[in-house]
Amino acid sequence: MLIERAEGKWVADFVEVFGLCKIRRGEVVAILSESQSRPVLTELAELALIQMGARAFHVRMPTPRLESSIPVRSTGASQAIGELQPVVQLLAACDVVVDCTVEGLLHSPERADILSKGARIFMISNEHPEILERLKPSHALQEKCLAGAKLITGAEIMKITSDAGTNLTVNLNGTQGRGSAGIADKPGSFGYWPAGLCICFPRPDSVNGTLVLSPGDVNLTFKRYLDTPVTFHIENDYVVSIEGSGIDAELIRGYYKSWNEADAYAVSHVGWGMAPSARWDALAMYDKRDTNGTELRAFAGNFLFSTGANETAGRYTGCHFDYPMRNCTVFLDDHCVVDSGSLAKELL
Structure with missing residues (x-):
């Protein structure tokens, strides 16, 4: 420690x-x-x-x-x-x-x-x-995050795929993109440290498809790298089934079930990490007491999928999961912003 x-x-x-x-x-x-x-x-x-x-x-x-x-x-x-x-x-x-x-x-x-x-x-x-x-913020990273948020706001569909089997669609109509490197410099602004994200909170009934968490992806609520695959089937924002035979799937299923709330299974926010100094492997270097895991939400090129509270959709719950995922491809309409876990050049 x-x-x-x-x-x-x-x-x-x-x-x-x-x-x-x-x-x-x-x-x-x-x-x-x-x-x-x-x-x-x-x-x-x-x-x-x-x-x-x-x-x-x-x-x-x-x-x-x-x-x-x-x-x-x-x-x-x-x-x-x-x-x-x-x-x-x-x-x-x-x-x-x-x-x-x-x-x-x-x-x-x-x-x-x-x-x-x-x-x-x-x-x-x-x-x-x-x-x-x-992981100190910078104005250069802030500009890149705001540029990514603008791309989200201007798009109609976010599409996420992976070789592991993820095939997820997010309807972005009327959705506001958010980008932050952790700077609160204007009246009424909010910043957090560490940061470096482009995300959005989808409107109701916007998220459908399959999400496959692979070994090496991260369950930040548990501060744990996954050892075994876990598959979410998502219909109109809600995780309707969780497949997987390993301990990771058992832990996730058990924690969701303990809340006894439908909204615990609903999508909170989606987006991708932007911070070049954030590291995927950092969680292995710290005792659990030493870290909140926020760094792994922000490592460049991860696809961040989250369930829990979504004020845009009018959903509130104390159950929250962040799953930073590697090796995903993210499209905004026909524009690729993350290619197999690597940021598009315009966002670097």
């Missing part, structure tokens, strides 16, 4: 990344955390913000009681605020919220209200600082 302390080099990294988010001297910045947050992240954020001359303070919430016996991981929907309106109003009145909660505010119910008055949110994934050091 790596040691967690406030290294000077990591303070410098936080100063650099906060600078990309245009945090300036005198800005009011809330460092939001909870009792189970990684202490080194809140400490690094504080030291960097003070060095930059920001007016920083802490908002620390008690980590809430579990709502069920199911272990919940990697949802991006922190329950730490608990929709307490005095806390929401306080955060909304700030210039910036540095989000160090365990799950993050990406899909939280309070996110929209906090952003509505111009506050910007910068979410730091629950990672060891060494991972953040390797």
Whole structure:
């Protein structure tokens, strides 16, 4: 296990990344955390913000009681605020919220209200600082991610295939593409670190076909590389059957079933990774406690398939899976953006 302390080099990294988010001297910045947050992240954020001359303070919430016996991981929907309106109003009145909660505010119910008055949110994934050091955002990557998002918005169909048997179709009519390298530099913007994705949340009844997870693909909720194939059959957004005879399929089937919710099986978001510094093999190098696995969502050329909450489709559930997949081909209409796991030249 790596040691967690406030290294000077990591303070410098936080100063650099906060600078990309245009945090300036005198800005009011809330460092939001909870009792189970990684202490080194809140400490690094504080030291960097003070060095930059920001007016920083802490908002620390008690980590809430579990709502069920199911272990919940990697949802991006922190329950730490608990929709307490005095806390929401306080955060909304700030210039910036540095989000160090365990799950993050990406899909939280309070996110929209906090952003509505111009506050910007910068979410730091629950990672060891060494991972953040390797995966700092950049303006160059941000431009590429935004270009990919524009391609999604302008397309009608996303088609995903692989030699393993994936054959999936996503109707993109009326769907807004999203691209982020992890920079929140405008009023009302949201960024997260590490990042580097082009994704979308499909509208209802948009996703159909077959998805085949192969050995070496990743189940990020379990922080586990797959050893055996798992096949999803998807009809009108919902995984209607899960085939596979190995332990991977058994684990996945069992976890979905434990939620006893139809929407747990529904598609959340789809897209592809863009970050050249993110590595597929990184999960093998860290203890599970040291990583949230966010890096593997972003490694360049992966197809990212996710199930769980999809606000665009009006679906909400605490069950969330991210499956970064290798060696897939992704078409937007007749335009190839990922070719057998490699980004198109225009996106490099």
